[in-house]
Protein backbone atom coordinates (compact mmCIF):
# COMPACT_ATOMS: atom_id res chain seq x y z
CA UNK A 111 0.00 0.00 0.00
CA UNK A 112 1.15 3.48 -0.77
CA UNK A 113 -1.94 5.14 0.65
CA UNK A 114 -1.51 8.44 2.47
CA UNK A 115 -1.34 8.69 6.24
CA UNK A 116 -4.51 10.65 6.92
CA UNK A 117 -4.05 12.64 3.72
CA UNK A 118 -0.31 13.19 4.19
CA UNK A 119 2.69 11.78 2.36
CA UNK A 120 5.44 12.71 4.80
CA UNK A 121 5.05 16.45 5.23
CA UNK A 122 3.28 16.92 1.89
CA UNK A 123 -0.40 16.66 1.05
CA UNK A 124 -3.15 17.50 3.52
CA UNK A 125 -6.47 19.24 3.15
CA UNK A 126 -5.94 23.01 3.36
CA UNK A 127 -9.39 24.17 2.37
CA UNK A 128 -12.16 26.49 3.48
CA UNK A 129 -14.64 25.03 5.95
CA UNK A 130 -17.37 24.67 3.28
CA UNK A 131 -15.28 22.15 1.36
CA UNK A 132 -14.62 19.84 4.31
CA UNK A 133 -17.99 18.15 4.10
CA UNK A 134 -17.82 17.13 0.44
CA UNK A 135 -14.19 16.02 0.86
CA UNK A 136 -15.02 13.93 3.94
CA UNK A 137 -18.06 12.45 2.22
CA UNK A 138 -15.93 11.59 -0.82
CA UNK A 139 -13.26 10.02 1.37
CA UNK A 140 -15.80 7.77 3.06
CA UNK A 141 -17.46 6.75 -0.22
CA UNK A 142 -14.10 6.00 -1.80
CA UNK A 143 -13.06 3.78 1.12
CA UNK A 144 -16.39 1.97 0.95
CA UNK A 145 -16.63 1.36 -2.80
CA UNK A 146 -13.03 0.28 -3.27
CA UNK A 147 -13.98 -2.67 -1.06
CA UNK A 148 -17.30 -3.26 -2.79
CA UNK A 149 -17.01 -6.21 -5.17
CA UNK A 150 -19.91 -5.05 -7.36
CA UNK A 151 -18.31 -1.66 -7.88
CA UNK A 152 -14.93 -3.21 -8.71
CA UNK A 153 -16.53 -5.68 -11.10
CA UNK A 154 -18.41 -2.95 -12.96
CA UNK A 155 -15.25 -0.85 -13.18
CA UNK A 156 -13.30 -3.82 -14.54
CA UNK A 157 -15.87 -4.43 -17.27
CA UNK A 158 -15.84 -0.76 -18.30
CA UNK A 159 -12.04 -0.82 -18.33
CA UNK A 160 -12.07 -3.85 -20.61
CA UNK A 161 -14.90 -2.98 -23.01
CA UNK A 162 -14.97 0.82 -23.07
CA UNK A 163 -11.41 1.93 -22.31
CA UNK A 164 -9.88 -1.03 -24.11
CA UNK A 165 -7.69 -2.44 -21.32
CA UNK A 166 -5.30 -3.97 -20.92
CA UNK A 167 -3.17 -1.70 -23.05
CA UNK A 168 -0.22 -3.38 -24.83
CA UNK A 169 3.34 -3.51 -23.54
CA UNK A 170 5.26 -3.14 -26.77
CA UNK A 171 8.88 -4.27 -27.28
CA UNK A 172 10.63 -1.65 -29.41
CA UNK A 173 13.33 -3.61 -31.28
CA UNK A 174 14.76 -0.85 -33.46
CA UNK A 175 14.93 1.68 -30.64
CA UNK A 176 16.67 -0.95 -28.50
CA UNK A 177 19.26 -1.57 -31.19
CA UNK A 178 19.86 2.10 -31.97
CA UNK A 179 20.10 3.24 -28.34
CA UNK A 180 22.49 0.41 -27.49
CA UNK A 181 21.76 -0.59 -23.91
CA UNK A 182 18.59 -1.63 -22.14
CA UNK A 183 15.73 -3.35 -23.94
CA UNK A 184 13.18 -0.64 -24.65
CA UNK A 185 9.53 -1.37 -23.94
CA UNK A 186 6.65 1.06 -24.33
CA UNK A 187 3.40 0.85 -22.38
CA UNK A 188 0.94 2.01 -25.03
CA UNK A 189 -1.43 3.84 -22.71
CA UNK A 190 -2.24 6.15 -25.61
CA UNK A 191 -4.27 3.32 -27.11
CA UNK A 192 -6.86 3.74 -24.36
CA UNK A 193 -10.17 5.14 -25.64
CA UNK A 194 -9.92 8.97 -25.94
CA UNK A 195 -6.17 8.63 -26.55
CA UNK A 196 -4.59 8.98 -23.14
CA UNK A 197 -4.46 7.73 -19.56
CA UNK A 198 -6.81 10.45 -18.25
CA UNK A 199 -9.86 8.32 -18.99
CA UNK A 200 -8.79 5.84 -16.24
CA UNK A 201 -9.36 8.46 -13.56
CA UNK A 202 -12.36 10.09 -15.21
CA UNK A 203 -14.26 6.80 -15.50
CA UNK A 204 -13.33 5.74 -11.97
CA UNK A 205 -14.45 8.99 -10.36
CA UNK A 206 -17.63 9.28 -12.46
CA UNK A 207 -18.64 5.74 -11.57
CA UNK A 208 -17.96 6.49 -7.92
CA UNK A 209 -20.04 9.68 -8.16
CA UNK A 210 -22.90 7.76 -9.72
CA UNK A 211 -22.85 5.26 -6.85
CA UNK A 212 -22.89 8.21 -4.44
CA UNK A 213 -26.11 9.35 -6.10
CA UNK A 214 -24.64 12.42 -7.80
CA UNK A 215 -26.25 13.44 -11.08
CA UNK A 216 -23.96 16.27 -12.05
CA UNK A 217 -20.20 16.25 -12.69
CA UNK A 218 -17.91 19.26 -12.77
CA UNK A 219 -14.25 19.34 -13.78
CA UNK A 220 -11.45 21.80 -14.40
CA UNK A 221 -9.31 21.63 -17.49
CA UNK A 222 -6.25 23.45 -18.78
CA UNK A 223 -5.18 22.08 -22.14
CA UNK A 224 -8.51 20.31 -22.36
CA UNK A 225 -7.38 16.69 -22.11
CA UNK A 226 -8.93 16.07 -18.71
CA UNK A 227 -12.08 17.88 -19.85
CA UNK A 228 -12.34 15.60 -22.87
CA UNK A 229 -11.88 12.46 -20.76
CA UNK A 230 -14.45 13.60 -18.20
CA UNK A 231 -16.94 14.61 -20.90
CA UNK A 232 -16.57 11.17 -22.52
CA UNK A 233 -16.98 9.38 -19.17
CA UNK A 234 -20.14 11.40 -18.42
CA UNK A 235 -21.59 10.66 -21.84
CA UNK A 236 -20.91 6.95 -21.33
CA UNK A 237 -22.41 6.91 -17.82
CA UNK A 238 -25.34 9.29 -18.45
CA UNK A 239 -24.23 12.14 -16.20
CA UNK A 240 -24.54 15.88 -16.71
CA UNK A 241 -21.11 17.45 -17.31
CA UNK A 242 -19.85 21.00 -16.78
CA UNK A 243 -16.20 21.81 -17.50
CA UNK A 244 -14.54 24.98 -16.19
CA UNK A 245 -11.80 26.28 -18.45
CA UNK A 246 -9.85 29.54 -18.38
CA UNK A 247 -10.91 31.93 -21.14
CA UNK A 248 -7.36 32.00 -22.50
CA UNK A 249 -7.35 28.20 -22.72
CA UNK A 250 -10.78 28.09 -24.36
CA UNK A 251 -9.43 30.40 -27.03
CA UNK A 252 -6.21 28.45 -27.70
CA UNK A 253 -7.53 24.89 -27.25
CA UNK A 254 -10.50 24.98 -29.64
CA UNK A 255 -10.15 21.38 -30.88
CA UNK A 256 -10.61 20.05 -27.32
CA UNK A 257 -13.47 22.46 -26.61
CA UNK A 258 -15.20 21.16 -29.72
CA UNK A 259 -14.66 17.55 -28.64
CA UNK A 260 -16.07 18.19 -25.15
CA UNK A 261 -19.15 19.78 -26.70
CA UNK A 262 -19.59 16.82 -29.04
CA UNK A 263 -19.68 14.57 -25.97
CA UNK A 264 -22.46 16.81 -24.66
CA UNK A 265 -20.51 18.71 -21.99
CA UNK A 266 -21.04 22.38 -21.22
CA UNK A 267 -17.73 24.31 -21.30
CA UNK A 268 -17.77 27.37 -19.04
CA UNK A 269 -15.06 29.98 -19.78
CA UNK A 270 -13.51 31.44 -16.61
CA UNK A 271 -12.62 35.12 -16.87
CA UNK A 272 -11.02 35.70 -13.44
CA UNK A 273 -7.30 35.98 -12.63
CA UNK A 274 -4.93 34.86 -15.36
CA UNK A 275 -7.88 33.09 -17.05
CA UNK A 276 -6.00 29.77 -17.16
CA UNK A 277 -5.94 26.45 -15.29
CA UNK A 278 -5.58 27.65 -11.72
CA UNK A 279 -8.54 29.99 -12.11
CA UNK A 280 -10.57 27.12 -13.56
CA UNK A 281 -9.71 25.06 -10.43
CA UNK A 282 -10.86 27.89 -8.15
CA UNK A 283 -14.12 28.19 -10.05
CA UNK A 284 -14.77 24.44 -9.90
CA UNK A 285 -14.09 24.46 -6.12
CA UNK A 286 -16.58 27.30 -5.71
CA UNK A 287 -19.25 25.43 -7.68
CA UNK A 288 -18.60 22.28 -5.65
CA UNK A 289 -18.89 24.06 -2.30
CA UNK A 290 -22.30 25.39 -3.37
CA UNK A 291 -23.66 22.25 -5.05
CA UNK A 292 -22.06 19.17 -3.51
CA UNK A 293 -25.40 17.59 -2.61
CA UNK A 294 -25.97 16.87 -6.30
CA UNK A 295 -22.51 17.33 -7.75
CA UNK A 296 -19.15 15.58 -7.77
CA UNK A 297 -15.94 17.38 -8.69
CA UNK A 298 -13.67 15.18 -10.83
CA UNK A 299 -10.16 16.50 -10.22
CA UNK A 300 -7.83 15.60 -13.05
CA UNK A 301 -4.45 14.81 -11.54
CA UNK A 302 -2.94 13.27 -8.41
CA UNK A 303 -2.97 16.55 -6.49
CA UNK A 304 -5.32 18.93 -4.72
CA UNK A 305 -6.66 18.43 -1.19
CA UNK A 306 -6.97 14.93 0.31
CA UNK A 307 -8.43 12.51 -0.64
CA UNK A 308 -7.89 13.39 -4.33
CA UNK A 309 -4.20 12.32 -4.51
CA UNK A 310 -5.17 8.87 -3.14
CA UNK A 311 -8.21 8.54 -5.40
CA UNK A 312 -6.45 9.55 -8.61
CA UNK A 313 -3.43 7.32 -7.87
CA UNK A 314 -5.73 4.38 -7.15
CA UNK A 315 -7.64 4.72 -10.44
CA UNK A 316 -4.42 5.21 -12.43
CA UNK A 317 -2.56 2.36 -10.74
CA UNK A 318 -4.25 -0.02 -13.15
CA UNK A 319 -1.40 0.98 -15.51
CA UNK A 320 1.32 -0.16 -13.12
CA UNK A 321 -0.49 -3.37 -12.15
CA UNK A 322 -0.77 -4.33 -15.82
CA UNK A 323 2.93 -3.60 -16.40
CA UNK A 324 3.86 -5.77 -13.42
CA UNK A 325 1.74 -8.66 -14.69
CA UNK A 326 2.87 -8.28 -18.30
CA UNK A 327 6.53 -8.28 -17.26
CA UNK A 328 6.09 -11.30 -15.00
CA UNK A 329 4.32 -13.27 -17.74
CA UNK A 330 7.01 -12.45 -20.30
CA UNK A 331 9.91 -12.74 -17.83
CA UNK A 332 11.00 -9.16 -18.46
CA UNK A 333 13.43 -7.85 -15.86
CA UNK A 334 12.83 -4.16 -15.32
CA UNK A 335 15.86 -1.92 -14.85
CA UNK A 336 14.03 1.41 -14.98
CA UNK A 337 10.57 2.88 -15.49
CA UNK A 338 10.14 6.33 -16.99
CA UNK A 339 7.07 8.56 -17.05
CA UNK A 340 6.39 12.24 -17.72
CA UNK A 341 5.20 14.34 -14.80
CA UNK A 342 2.66 17.13 -15.05
CA UNK A 343 0.46 17.01 -11.96
CA UNK A 344 1.63 13.44 -11.67
CA UNK A 345 -1.30 11.11 -12.39
CA UNK A 346 0.15 8.89 -15.12
CA UNK A 347 3.50 8.61 -13.35
CA UNK A 348 2.18 7.77 -9.88
CA UNK A 349 -0.23 5.20 -11.34
CA UNK A 350 2.54 3.65 -13.43
CA UNK A 351 5.00 3.54 -10.51
CA UNK A 352 2.54 2.55 -7.78
CA UNK A 353 3.13 -1.23 -7.51
CA UNK A 354 6.90 -0.68 -7.44
CA UNK A 355 7.20 2.18 -4.95
CA UNK A 356 7.73 0.01 -1.89
CA UNK A 357 10.33 -2.14 -3.65
CA UNK A 358 14.02 -1.20 -3.91
CA UNK A 359 14.05 -1.74 -7.67
CA UNK A 360 13.52 -0.78 -10.44
CA UNK A 361 14.76 2.80 -10.80
CA UNK A 362 11.72 5.10 -11.10
CA UNK A 363 12.30 8.21 -13.18
CA UNK A 364 10.01 11.21 -13.59
CA UNK A 365 10.53 13.55 -16.56
CA UNK A 366 9.48 17.15 -15.98
CA UNK A 367 9.11 19.86 -18.61
CA UNK A 368 12.44 21.63 -19.06
CA UNK A 369 10.84 24.04 -21.55
CA UNK A 370 13.39 26.27 -23.26
CA UNK A 371 15.94 26.41 -20.44
CA UNK A 372 16.68 26.59 -16.72
CA UNK A 373 15.70 30.25 -16.19
CA UNK A 374 12.70 31.28 -14.09
CA UNK A 375 9.61 31.25 -16.33
CA UNK A 376 11.30 29.10 -18.95
CA UNK A 377 10.14 25.67 -17.76
CA UNK A 378 7.85 23.72 -15.43
CA UNK A 379 10.53 21.92 -13.36
CA UNK A 380 9.01 21.75 -9.88
CA UNK A 381 11.52 19.23 -8.53
CA UNK A 382 14.72 20.05 -10.38
CA UNK A 383 14.23 23.72 -11.25
CA UNK A 384 15.73 26.93 -9.89
CA UNK A 385 12.42 28.26 -8.60
CA UNK A 386 11.27 25.06 -6.87
CA UNK A 387 9.84 25.89 -3.44
CA UNK A 388 7.70 24.32 -0.80
CA UNK A 389 4.27 25.86 -0.47
CA UNK A 390 0.57 25.41 0.15
CA UNK A 391 -1.45 26.16 -2.97
CA UNK A 392 -5.00 25.16 -3.96
CA UNK A 393 -5.58 23.01 -0.91
CA UNK A 394 -2.40 20.96 -0.56
CA UNK A 395 1.22 21.21 0.52
CA UNK A 396 3.81 20.30 -2.07
CA UNK A 397 6.56 21.71 -4.26
CA UNK A 398 5.64 24.56 -6.58
CA UNK A 399 7.23 27.16 -8.79
CA UNK A 400 6.92 30.21 -6.53
CA UNK A 401 8.77 33.47 -6.01
CA UNK A 402 10.21 34.49 -2.63
CA UNK A 403 6.85 35.92 -1.55
CA UNK A 404 5.06 32.68 -2.35
CA UNK A 405 3.41 34.04 -5.49
CA UNK A 406 3.06 31.60 -8.37
CA UNK A 407 5.55 32.02 -11.20
CA UNK A 408 4.86 31.69 -14.90
CA UNK A 409 5.68 28.32 -16.45
CA UNK A 410 6.59 27.27 -19.94
CA UNK A 411 6.53 24.05 -21.93
CA UNK A 412 5.76 23.04 -25.50
CA UNK A 413 3.54 20.41 -23.93
CA UNK A 414 0.32 21.81 -22.51
CA UNK A 415 -0.19 18.84 -20.16
CA UNK A 416 3.11 19.38 -18.33
CA UNK A 417 2.85 23.14 -18.10
CA UNK A 418 1.71 23.42 -14.48
CA UNK A 419 3.25 25.13 -11.43
CA UNK A 420 2.60 22.32 -8.92
CA UNK A 421 3.33 18.62 -8.52
CA UNK A 422 1.33 15.97 -6.67
CA UNK A 423 2.29 15.66 -2.97
CA UNK A 424 3.17 11.96 -3.09
CA UNK A 425 5.60 12.52 -5.96
CA UNK A 426 7.13 15.46 -4.10
CA UNK A 427 7.67 13.22 -1.06
CA UNK A 428 9.07 10.32 -3.11
CA UNK A 429 11.33 12.75 -4.96
CA UNK A 430 12.71 14.26 -1.76
CA UNK A 431 13.24 10.80 -0.21
CA UNK A 432 15.11 9.69 -3.32
CA UNK A 433 12.85 6.79 -4.34
CA UNK A 434 11.90 8.64 -7.52
CA UNK A 435 14.59 10.40 -9.56
CA UNK A 436 13.59 13.51 -11.46
CA UNK A 437 15.05 14.79 -14.67
CA UNK A 438 14.11 17.70 -16.85
CA UNK A 439 13.63 17.45 -20.61
CA UNK A 440 13.84 20.40 -23.00
CA UNK A 441 11.16 21.10 -25.61
CA UNK A 442 13.69 20.35 -28.35
CA UNK A 443 14.59 16.98 -26.81
CA UNK A 444 10.92 15.99 -26.60
CA UNK A 445 10.44 16.90 -30.28
CA UNK A 446 13.46 14.74 -31.18
CA UNK A 447 11.99 11.83 -29.25
CA UNK A 448 8.70 12.16 -31.15
CA UNK A 449 10.54 11.85 -34.46
CA UNK A 450 12.76 9.00 -33.20
CA UNK A 451 9.91 6.77 -32.06
CA UNK A 452 7.65 7.66 -35.01
CA UNK A 453 10.28 6.81 -37.64
CA UNK A 454 11.85 3.80 -35.94
CA UNK A 455 8.88 2.17 -34.26
CA UNK A 456 5.75 3.55 -35.94
CA UNK A 457 4.63 4.81 -32.55
CA UNK A 458 3.49 8.42 -32.26
CA UNK A 459 4.00 9.83 -28.77
CA UNK A 460 1.97 12.70 -27.33
CA UNK A 461 4.09 15.79 -26.66
CA UNK A 462 3.88 15.08 -22.90
CA UNK A 463 4.81 11.41 -23.19
CA UNK A 464 7.71 12.28 -25.48
CA UNK A 465 9.41 13.77 -22.40
CA UNK A 466 9.49 10.24 -20.95
CA UNK A 467 10.70 8.89 -24.29
CA UNK A 468 13.53 11.44 -24.35
CA UNK A 469 14.55 10.60 -20.77
CA UNK A 470 14.71 6.90 -21.69
CA UNK A 471 16.87 7.69 -24.73
CA UNK A 472 19.32 9.47 -22.41
CA UNK A 473 19.70 6.65 -19.90
CA UNK A 474 19.41 3.60 -22.19
CA UNK A 475 23.16 2.97 -22.12
CA UNK A 476 23.29 3.07 -18.29
CA UNK A 477 21.12 -0.07 -18.07
CA UNK A 478 22.53 -3.46 -19.11
CA UNK A 479 21.07 -5.18 -22.16
CA UNK A 480 19.48 -7.99 -20.16
CA UNK A 481 17.23 -5.48 -18.43
CA UNK A 482 14.36 -3.34 -19.67
CA UNK A 483 13.43 0.30 -19.57
CA UNK A 484 9.67 0.69 -19.62
CA UNK A 485 8.42 3.99 -20.98
CA UNK A 486 4.88 5.02 -20.19
CA UNK A 487 3.44 6.52 -23.36
CA UNK A 488 0.70 8.35 -21.48
CA UNK A 489 -0.98 9.53 -24.67
CA UNK A 490 -0.73 9.36 -28.42
CA UNK A 491 0.29 12.26 -30.60
CA UNK A 492 -2.68 12.74 -32.92
CA UNK A 493 -3.90 15.61 -30.74
CA UNK A 494 -0.64 17.53 -31.21
CA UNK A 495 -0.86 18.31 -34.94
CA UNK A 496 -1.29 21.99 -34.10
CA UNK A 497 1.96 21.96 -32.10
CA UNK A 498 4.19 19.71 -34.19
CA UNK A 499 3.22 21.01 -37.64
CA UNK A 500 4.24 24.64 -36.99
CA UNK A 501 7.65 23.28 -35.94
CA UNK A 502 8.30 20.60 -38.55
CA UNK A 503 6.60 22.11 -41.63
CA UNK A 504 5.81 25.71 -40.81
CA UNK A 505 5.10 27.27 -44.20
CA UNK A 506 3.04 24.35 -45.51
CA UNK A 507 0.97 24.44 -42.33
CA UNK A 508 0.32 28.19 -42.57
CA UNK A 509 -0.74 27.76 -46.17
CA UNK A 510 -3.02 24.90 -45.25
CA UNK A 511 -4.72 26.84 -42.44
CA UNK A 512 -5.28 29.84 -44.71
CA UNK A 513 -6.74 27.67 -47.45
CA UNK A 514 -8.98 25.88 -44.95
CA UNK A 515 -10.26 29.21 -43.61
CA UNK A 516 -11.13 30.33 -47.11
CA UNK A 517 -12.79 27.03 -47.92
CA UNK A 518 -14.97 27.16 -44.81
CA UNK A 519 -15.92 30.80 -45.37
CA UNK A 520 -16.86 30.25 -49.00
CA UNK A 521 -18.68 26.92 -48.57
CA UNK A 522 -22.37 27.76 -48.22
CA UNK A 523 -23.22 24.17 -47.38
CA UNK A 524 -21.41 24.39 -44.04
CA UNK A 525 -23.70 25.84 -41.42
CA UNK A 526 -23.46 26.13 -37.67
CA UNK A 527 -25.28 23.14 -36.34
Ligand SMILES: *Cc1c(COP(=O)(O)O)cnc(C)c1O
Nearest residue numbers: 342343344345346415462488489
Ligand atom coordinates in the same frame (compact mmCIF):
# COMPACT_ATOMS: atom_id res chain seq x y z
C1 LIG B 1 -2.53 15.53 -18.93
C2 LIG B 1 -1.49 14.68 -19.53
C3 LIG B 1 -0.25 14.44 -18.90
C4 LIG B 1 0.14 15.11 -17.61
O1 LIG B 1 -0.65 14.84 -16.52
P1 LIG B 1 -0.23 13.86 -15.35
O2 LIG B 1 -1.28 14.06 -14.34
O3 LIG B 1 1.14 14.27 -14.88
O4 LIG B 1 -0.21 12.49 -15.90
C5 LIG B 1 0.64 13.58 -19.49
N1 LIG B 1 0.37 12.98 -20.67
C6 LIG B 1 -0.80 13.18 -21.32
C7 LIG B 1 -1.02 12.49 -22.62
C8 LIG B 1 -1.76 14.04 -20.78
O5 LIG B 1 -2.91 14.24 -21.44
